[in-house]
Each structure stands twice: as C-alpha cells, then as structure tokens.
Amino acid sequence: DAGVTQSPTHLIKTRGQHVTLRCSPISGHKSVSWYQQVLGQGPQFIFQYYEKEERGRGNFPDRFSARQFPNYSSELNVNALLLGDSALYLCASSPFGRGSYNEQFFGPGTRLTVL
Amino acid sequence: GESVGLHLPTLSVQEGDNSIINCAYSNSASDYFIWYKQESGKGPQFIIDIRSNMDKRQGQRVTVLLNKTVKHLSLQIAATQPGDSAVYFCAEKRSGGGADGLTFGKGTHLIIQP
Numbered sequence: 001d002a003g004v005t006q007s008p009t010h011l012i013k014t015r016g017q018h019v020t021l022r023c024s025p026i027s028g029h030k031s032v033s034w035y036q037q038v039l040g041q042g043p044q045f046i047f048q049y050y051e052k053e054e055r056g057r058g059n060f061p062d063r064f065s066a067r068q069f070p071n072y073s074s075e076l077n078v079n080a081l082l083l084g085d086s087a088l089y090l091c092a093s094s095p096f097g098r099g100s101y102n103e104q105f106f107g108p109g110t111r112l113t114v115l
Numbered sequence: 116g117e118s119v120g121l122h123l124p125t126l127s128v129q130e131g132d133n134s135i136i137n138c139a140y141s142n143s144a145s146d147y148f149i150w151y152k153q154e155s156g157k158g159p160q161f162i163i164d165i166r167s168n169m170d171k172r173q174g175q176r177v178t179v180l181l182n183k184t185v186k187h188l189s190l191q192i193a194a195t196q197p198g199d200s201a202v203y204f205c206a207e208k209r210s211g212g213g214a215d216g217l218t219f220g221k222g223t224h225l226i227i228q229p
Contacts, residue, residue, distance in 0.1 A: 105161065108157055
C-alpha cells in the first residue's frame with residue numbers, strides 16, 4: 001500500500017513568489033494535516049483539513065492557505081514567499097478528524113528553499 | 116507559551132545498550148503523547164503513543180513512560196541497534212478543540228556507537 005505522497009520533492013523559489021505543494025493521503029484516510037519543519041527544529045502545525053473543511057490552524061500568517069479536494073488530496077499554498085519560509089513541509093494523513101489514537105502518518109516532505 | 120521540549124539535543128550510546136530519551140511538557144490539558152523517529156531526508160515515523168490515563172506502554176523494543184505529576188515523558192529503547200540512529204521527537208495533542216494538530220519538541224539526536 002502506498003503511504004502519504006508529496007510533490008514536488010524539492011523546490012527553489014525567490015522571495016515574493018508563491019508556491020503550491022501537494023499531498024495525497026493514504027487510501028481511506030480523510031484527514032490531512034500540514035506541518036512546517038525548519039532545519040534543526042520539530043515540525044510546527046499549520047493546518048488540518050477533514051472532509052474538505054478546515055478543522056484547525058496553527059500560528060501562521062494569512063499568506064499560508066490550504067484546501068482539500070473531494071478525493072481527500074490537499075494543496076498548501078504560500079504567497080509572497082519570505083526567506084524564513086525555507087523549510088521542509090510535511091503532510092500527514094489520518095483516518096479520522098480528531099480523537100486519541102488518530103495516528104498521523106507523515107509523508108517524506110517537500111524541501112522548499114527561498115532565495 | 117506552552118510547548119513540548121526535550122532535555123538533551125544529542126544522546127550517544129553504545130550499540131546493544133539501552134537508550135532513554137526524555138521529554139518535558141508544560142500543558143496539563145494534553146491527553147495524548149506520541150514519539151516519532153525521523154531519519155535524515157524522511158518524514159517522522161510513528162514509534163509509540165500513550166494516552167494520559169496510562170503511565171506505561173510497551174511496544175517492540177520500546178517503552179514509553181508518562182509521569183503526569185511532573186509532566187515528563189520518556190522513550191526507552193532496548194538493545195539499541197545502528198538502525199536506531201535518528202532524531203527522536205515527542206509530540207503532544209491537547210484535549211478539546213476541533214483539530215488534531217500536534218505540538219512537537221525540538222528533538223533528540225540519537226547516535227549509536229559501534
């Protein structure tokens with residue numbers, strides 16, 4: 001069975017540009033969460049989507065947005081890129097919207113570099 | 116602000132020895148804790164989890180201990196192997212609310228020496 005897949009693997013952008021990152025959850029999973037992991041730090045929660053609706057948002061500016069499609073895949077969009085947006089962007093899928101033991105399975109991430 | 120943190124950034128152990136990785140959390144409302152392993156170039160991989168109504172949970176070669184009195188979490192790895200080399204993160208999820216967003220600590224880099 002395929003795990004969580006993300007595309008692209010690597011991406012280089014310049015300041016001010018926008019970027020779209022994509023995630024396909026594990027088959028049967030309806031929830032997708034996005035995390036940002038800066039080098040040397042733990043992942044930070046950005047968004048959670050469940051059944052195509054935003055269920056939670058972390059402490060990120062409005063330049064960050066996301067959506068979930070009917071097939072439960074998801075896109076993360078970042079506008080007006082800043083140097084500080086350089087990070088590994090992780091997508092995690094889980095079977096349910098919330099609840100203990102709603103294990104989150106992470107994808108390999110997209111490495112974004114902003115120059 | 117409230118956060119999950121780790122006591123040691125790097126832990127070096129001999130192959131075959133037991134490893135103990137520690138984690139402190141500050142939010143008493145947290146009800147679910149998870150340990151993840153992250154190898155270079157990969158996403159975090161689930162190791163083991165524990166609910167706040169438990170104080171110990173065992174898996175294959177791993178044990179998680181939860182001490183709610185002092186808000187402390189630990190991961191014990193028995194008979195460490197070279198493949199255990201990675202960065203280990205503890206993460207917490209807080210009860211209530213509508214989202215399952217996890218709060219991660221900064222991580223401990225476990226180095227296995229031959």
